[in-house]
Amino acid sequence: MELWWARRDLRLHDNPALLAAQADGSAAAVFAWTPALHFWSGRRRAHLARVLWSLCEDSGGALAVRKGSAPDAVVTAARQADASVVWASQEYSPAGVSEQDAVRAALEADGRELRFVGSPYAVAPGRVTKSDGSEYKVFTPYSHAWRDHGWRAPAQCADPDLLRPLPPAGPTGSDAAASDVSLDLQAAHGDAEDPLAMRHEFRESQVLEDLRAYVDGDLARYAVERDRPDLDSTSHLSVPLAFGQIHPRTILAATGAVRSDAARVLESELAWREFHADVLWHHPRAQRESLTPVMADGAWLTGREADEAFRAWRLGETGFPLVDAGMRQLAATGTMHNRVRMVVASFLVKDLHLPWQRGADHFRRALLDYDHAQNQLNWQWVAGTGRDAAPFFRIFNPTAQAERFDPERRYVQRWIPELDTPGYPLPMLDHKAEREVALAAHRAARGERSGTRSQK
């Protein structure tokens, strides 16, 4: 028997790692509930637990969820299954790579082997290169090369009957490092009636049904309406993508069957997802460091002033309705419309003069669809520091953005009940003035950098 190490691929459909584990007959399956999950928000952890619960049900109870480090959980499960080979989907983010390196080393020390097949992407990071083998730095040529490269058709659905349950891993005995977390999952399942669970469906079958319904329905409005937070025309696929309940290839197969501008636009958004993963793969430091610094380190707001500004932003009390509505939507639901993410991110960096990493950290704690590459690189895009990013001088005006993308004020009214009453704060700053401050700091940083260069 071989073992499937379930990671960000929590599905039975279109799952090459699971299929490979089943290729010679029955397979066992394990998911490691690692200490790193304690840094997730409670909401995201509960969602993961529901997804695991549902996958466990779909696999006839065969998925073992083990508490412990990934090496401990996987080695323990491999021993129990007597599996000499463990199959997994390959990760490309810095944390995913170090986790799989540790699992590989632990398995090898135990006389076993880790093999990869598939990844969370249609085209794995590092695969799309220029003819000289170097990476693409600009999105549009990358996306053309990505389409030319193409991807496989979705793989067939795995057979749940071929999955065999592992015996429980006791908290005592030789396998003490990994123990079952079934109680946590039951607790999460019992809580499944909350409205959030209803909105973000956690069953794989529902995710696939939602995709079909979207492609046949609201997708038609996507090309024109996708920037409107007041109209619900986007796919809501980022949450199932983040947990691997669906593979992008499955989405691309569905959009590929549709001849419309909207389908091409959605594919292009998925190409951004792959581009960002590619950038992070080539530049792991981009998870914390600006790829292109835009301000001198000393130009950012610091100390108490910075903390107060950040607090107003985080709580949605800046007095700029679109910013506040977005931050309140995030706090209440764990999601935020893409246009509004761009506006709140720009406000943090260019109006409040806070470094993008501070906002990205808050998003990491709050977002249900959190994806390291997408979050860090989108923040860098808005901040003007990323690959093929928006130029720093293109600063979103939060009032003009609200007039353009929420013209009837339905979105802001929905999230700010006290809007238009004396209870709502006045704008905390003068956007025009802060814009000038940001631009001056940027000019100074550029001058400094070119000065440094010319001295060399």
Ligand SMILES: Cc1cc2nc3c(=O)[nH]c(=O)nc-3n(C[C@H](O)[C@H](O)[C@H](O)COP(=O)(O)OP(=O)(O)OC[C@H]3O[C@@H](n4cnc5c(N)ncnc54)[C@H](O)[C@@H]3O)c2cc1C
């Ligand atoms: C500051 C900031 C932080 C972000 N953090 C995340 C994050 O942690 N996780 C995440 O999945 N997305 C992130 N995004 C991208 C985007 O906002 C979400 O993917 C999108 O809002 C999800 O809604 P949807 O699935 O309805 O999107 P749709 O518009 O229906 O798009 C379909 C899919 O395309 C991909 N996509 C769309 N826009 C982008 C984009 N700008 N970059 C990369 N992929 C994209 C997503 O996988 C999305 O599910 C961030 C954007 C910004 C500006």
